Amino acid sequence: MNEEFHYKNGELFCEGVPVQQIAAKVGTPVYIYSQNHFLKQHQAIVEGFKEVDPLVCYSVKANSNLGLLRAMALAGSGFDAVSKGEVYRALRAGADPQKIVFAGVGKQPEEIDYALEQGILMFNVESEAELETISKAAAKRKCEAPIALRINPDVDPKTHKYISTGKRENKFGIDIARAEACAKRIKELKNLRLRGLHLHIGSQITYADRHAEAIDKVTPFINSLKKQDFPLEFLNVGGGFGISYHPGEGLPIGDFAKAMAPKIKALGLKMLCEPGRFISGNGGIMLTQVIYDKPSGDKHFLIVDGAMNDLLRPSIYQAFHLAWPVKSPGLPDGAALANNSPLTDKNLGKDAVTYDVVGPICESGDYFALGRKLPKMNDGELLCVFSAGAYGYTMASNYNTRGRPPEVIVDGDKYWVSRQREKLEDLIRGERLTPSETFSAKA
Numbered sequence: 001m002n003e004e005f006h007y008k009n010g011e012l013f014c015e016g017v018p019v020q021q022i023a024a025k026v027g028t029p030v031y032i033y034s035q036n037h038f039l040k041q042h043q044a045i046v047e048g049f050k051e052v053d054p055l056v057c058y059s060v061k062a063n064s065n066l067g068l069l070r071a072m073a074l075a076g077s078g079f080d081a082v083s084k085g086e087v088y089r090a091l092r093a094g095a096d097p098q099k100i101v102f103a104g105v106g107k108q109p110e111e112i113d114y115a116l117e118q119g120i121l122m123f124n125v126e127s128e129a130e131l132e133t134i135s136k137a138a139a140k141r142k143c144e145a146p147i148a149l150r151i152n153p154d155v156d157p158k159t160h161k162y163i164s165t166g167k168r169e170n171k172f173g174i175d176i177a178r179a180e181a182c183a184k185r186i187k188e189l190k191n192l193r194l195r196g197l198h199l200h201i202g203s204q205i206t207y208a209d210r211h212a213e214a215i216d217k218v219t220p221f222i223n224s225l226k227k228q229d230f231p232l233e234f235l236n237v238g239g240g241f242g243i244s245y246h247p248g249e250g251l252p253i254g255d256f257a258k259a260m261a262p263k264i265k266a267l268g269l270k271m272l273c274e275p276g277r278f279i280s281g282n283g284g285i286m287l288t289q290v291i292y293d294k295p296s297g298d299k300h301f302l303i304v305d306g307a308m309n310d311l312l313r314p315s316i317y318q319a320f321h322l323a324w325p326v327k328s329p330g331l332p333d334g335a336a337l338a339n340n341s342p343l344t345d346k347n348l349g350k351d352a353v354t355y356d357v358v359g360p361i362c363e364s365g366d367y368f369a370l371g372r373k374l375p376k377m378n379d380g381e382l383l384c385v386f387s388a389g390a391y392g393y394t395m396a397s398n399y400n401t402r403g404r405p406p407e408v409i410v411d412g413d414k415y416w417v418s419r420q421r422e423k424l425e426d427l428i429r430g431e432r433l434t435p436s437e438t439f440s441a442k443a
Ligand SMILES: Cc1ncc(COP(=O)(O)O)c(C=O)c1O
Pocket: 059, 062, 080, 103, 104, 200, 202, 203, 204, 238, 239, 240, 241, 274, 275, 276, 277, 278, 390
């Protein structure tokens, strides 16, 4: 994983805290985050792209934990939101509204009005129809709305089809062939201020040339806008920087910077980016406890107390997450998912077992790992699911009427519960057994 999650004396630590202590205090399943990982990743982008004066707008959807958003805001980060709720969340965490960008293909008038009222940096506009809606909202408020045009550059990000967003067949962004018509309409509408262009071609991208190609595709349009005297300030390159789920898989941020920064500099624009996974993915783990080992035919089901409602990625994307016991005697001290990961077959021990690691939910797709060789595990032992900091808790649900797990933030040798485990009464909040008021169809 990284040095924030590491094994020492045969047990897993998050920064300076043995994670078993956290499980003993708050139970399992539980999400555990390394605050310093989030801050370190943010700083890596700031440093890596310093020649283009980057504004990092952390993508709230990846991990919207308030305590972490606050730490990010204090470190100077901005935020990328895709709903009124995310704008609200970022502001409650202490975000500077002038560092909030708002994307999404279906922004509604009420959401736009709220964001205008808060004075956000800009809207990333995804269609011609949205230009009209934002213009109307700005007219009502008698203000000018700051916008960027999100262009769909028709670039293949070479990632999972569900997280590819920059190909023509995807619903996101404005077809580049229609971009000039949008520019003309912006001039006519008067109360829109075009501050930049926006690109976001997909997530978990591990080829820097994908981002570079997207920039190349919009360069002629940027040059045309400049000729038309649009006061462009930003090129927002979106998110998508990939991370290591498998040992050694990610790309150093320097490789992205090398491919992208000179192109942005040549355009004379400030870089804005919206990383989510890169900041949060390897900053979180999910701990789960073994309930039963169930041999069946020639395999074993390892039934754990976490489930697809807690961490959905394996079920919907067939995503790989490294999993390993929290106690692993004999494991060499060191990083868990670096290139030289010690979590390999040679540390399985003599009695390794091939498991399907599954949850208690009534779906065959409820799993964390299939056919995975692990050291033999006993009932009550803790298993760590790594790289769970992005699109983990934010996709959690109450399916099967299960309470969502707590979230714990570690900072050095201290930790705190930033979100409580949901209790039984939380699971029926807002529901009624009988009508409190009845409405008639005839009324
Ligand atoms: C517009 C936009 N920006 C940024 C992101 C964050 O992407 P990632 O987590 O891959 O960095 C997303 C994710 O889907 C997105 O839709």
